[in-house]
Amino acid sequence: MRSRIMLSVLMVALLFMGMMPRAFAEERELAPQARSAVLMDADTGTILYEKNGREKLPPASITKIMTMLLVLEALDQGKIKYDDLVRVSEHAAQMGGSQIYLEPGERMSVRDLLKAVAVASANDASVALAEHVSGTDEAFVNEMNQRAQALGMRDTQFRNVNGLPEEGHFTTAHDIAIMSRELLKHPEITNFTRIYEDYLRQGTTKPFWLVNTNRLVKFYPGVDGLKTGYTSEAKFCLSASAKKGTFRVIAVVMGEPNAKTRNHEVSRMLDFAYSQYTNRLIYRKDDPIAERRVEKGDPGRILIKAPYPLSILMKKGDKPQQYQRRIVWNDLQAPVAKGQKIGEIQIIKDGRIVSRMALNSPLAIRRAGLWATWKRVSKSVLWIPEKASSSSTD
Template sequence: MRPSCRRFLRRAAAALAAAAVGAPAAAALSDLKIPPPEIGAEAYALMDALTGEMIAEKNADLQLPPASLTKIMTAYLIFSAVDEQVLELEDMMTVSKRARAAQGSRMFLEEGSSVSVRDLLLGLVVQSGNDAAIALAEGLAGSEEAFVDLMNQQARLLGMADTRFANSTGLNAKGHATTARDMAVLSRALARDYPELYRMHAEREYEYNGILQTNRNRLLENYRGADGIKTGYTRAAGYCLAASAVRHNMRLIGVVLKSRSAARRTAEMTALFNYGFTHFRSVELFAPGQALDELKVWGGAELKVPVGYGGDDAFRILLTKADANSLKAVLQGPARPLEAPVGTGDEVARIKLTAGDRPVADLPAVALEDVAPGPWWHRLADYVRLHWLAPDQPKEAL
C-alpha cells in the first residue's frame, strides 16, 4: 500500500463526518399520492442527489450481488487518491500476471506493460475492464486484497451498512453483496465528491490497444441528461445498473439490481427517471450567512440585527413539483422582544416553510452579527418604551 493511502482515508472520514453534520435536508413527501412505476427488477432505489432523500424504492435493503457496480467503489478510491495527489492521472502502473489473467469483461491489458492511471480508469468505467480494476487495485494498495480492505473501510465511512466487498471487479465471490440503497449512496458520493473525474462515466466509447469498445450504459445515448454511471452483469447478479441524470437543475441517482435483461434494466431506469423528473423538484433555499431579514434589537448599540439561516451548510429540500411551485418562507420573530446583547449565531427567530396550507419545514434563524448594549441613556429609553409605555401591546419583532 502506498504510504499516503491511509492518510487520505482518514481525511476523507473527517470530511464525510463534517458533511453529515453540516448538510441538513428535509423532505415533504409524506402526503404524496403519486405511485412509482411498476418495476420488475428484484430491487431498486431512486434518490435525489442534492438532499440524499429516497424518492422511490423496492427491496432497497435486500442484499444482492452487485456484479460490476462494484467498480463504482474501485473508481471512488482511485478518484480519492488522485484528488489527494497520492496518484497522478499520468502515473504509470505495471500490469501483473493476475491482472492480465482476469476473466470476464476486459480492456485487454498485456502482462508487464505500463499503463497510465487515466487509461486504466477509462478502461474501468467505459469498458468495465476486470483487468483494469485489478491493475488499479494493485497499483494503489500493493495487492487486490489490501485494496478490498480499503473498499470496505470506505463503505463503512459512507454509511453503506449492508455492503461487503470481496474483490475489486464484481466477479462472484462468497459474501460479496450490496443493496440498492447502499449503491445509491455510493453513486451519489462519487458524483458529489469528484465531479471533474466523474465525467469519465459519461464517455460512450474508449479505444485501447487498437480495440474500440462502447459503454454498455445505453442511457448515455438514449436519455437526455444521463451522464453515468455503471452497468453490471453476472449470472448470479442478473442485469444491474447504477445511473445518474440531470434535468431541471436536479440530479437523480437510480439503481436497479437483478433485472432480467440489458434492455429491461434500461427501460426500468428510464421509467424511474421519468417518474422522478416529472413529479419532483429539489431546491437549495438558504445559504449560511445569507441575510434574510432584520429584527429590531432593544437597548442595543445597533437598532437592528441581520438574520439568516442557522445551519452549517445550505438548506436543501425535496418536494413534489406542485409543492415546489407553492413554496413560501416566513420569518417568525421571537415570542419576547429581542434585547441586547446579541451574539453572532444566537437563535433569534424561526423560518417557517409552507407549501399551500401545509407546513414542510421549521428552521432556526440566527443573528449574523454581534449587537452590543447601547449607551445607558439609550438602554433606559428603550426600557421605558418597552416596559412602561405600552405594557399590554404585543411586542412584534418583525
C-alpha cells in the same frame, strides 16, 4: 343478500382505487421486474421510490463504483496522479470477464485505466488501479469495506474490486445509491462515465475500441453515468445518474431479467422523478458560506465554502417559502484538524429537517503562539477606522 353486500364492497373498493393519486399508482409500477430498486435525489439523499431496497444481493460490476470512488479520493489526496503510468501485474492481466486485455508488464496511465473501468467495465483495469493505489488488491478491498462502513453502508461486504462472483460479496440497492451519491461529489467522474465510445492505445498496433455498457448515456437525455453490472447470479443491474438543470437523481435496479427491461424500468424511474419533483439550488460547490473566527487559532479566521452543491428537493407545486435555512456552528477553538466538522447547514420544512450539509474545516489550524497572539491583539488595539474623524453615521 350476501351477494349484494359483496357487490357493494367490491364497488367501493374499485371506487377507492380509481380515486387513488396517480403518482402513487405509478410509483408502485416503476420497476416491476427488478429484484430491488431505489430512486434517490442526489443532492439531499432523499429516497423517492424504493422496492426491496435493503435486500442483500450480488452487485456484479456495480462494485466498481466503490473502486472508482477510492481512485478519485486518492487523486484528490495527491497519492496518485492521472498521468501516472501503471505497470500491469500478472495478477491483473489474468482477470476474466469484461476486460481490455492488459498484458503483464504493459504500462497504461491512471487516466486511461479509469476510462476503461468507467466505460467498458474492465476487470483487469480495476485490479491494476487497485494495486497502484494500495499495493495489492487485497489491501484495496479492505479499504473498500472501511469506506463502506464510514458511508453507513451497513448491508455491504466486498470481497473483490471488480464484482466477479465470489462467496460473501453482496450489497443492496440502497447502499449502491449511497456510494453512487458519494462518487458524484467528484463531478469529474462524469467526464468518464458519460463517454459512449472511445479508444485506448491509439497510435499503436493494438488500438482498443471502448463502447459504454450503459446505453442510456446515449439514449436518455441527461444520463451521464454511472455503472452497469451483469453475472448469471446477479442478473442485470444498473446505477444510473441523470441531471436536468441542477436536479440530479440516481436510479438503481438489481436483478433485472435482461438489459432491455433494465433500461426501460430505469427510464420509468427517471421519468417519474422529473415529472413529480423539482429542486431549488441553495449553494453551488465552493460558494462562500461564512467566515469564522477561530479562538486562539493561527490563522485566526477561516473562510467556509460549500463542499458540494446543496439544493432543496420540492414536490412540484411546493413553494420555496415553505423551506427555511439554518446554520448551526460548533464551538471553534484551536487546534482544529483539517476536515474536522465545525458546523452544519439545515434545510427545514414544517419544523422537520429535510436536508443537511456538514461543514468541515478546509485546513488544519494550530494553536497560536505568544508572538502571533501579541500581533493580533496589538493590531486590534491600534487599528483606527478610516472615517474615525467623521461625524457621519451613515
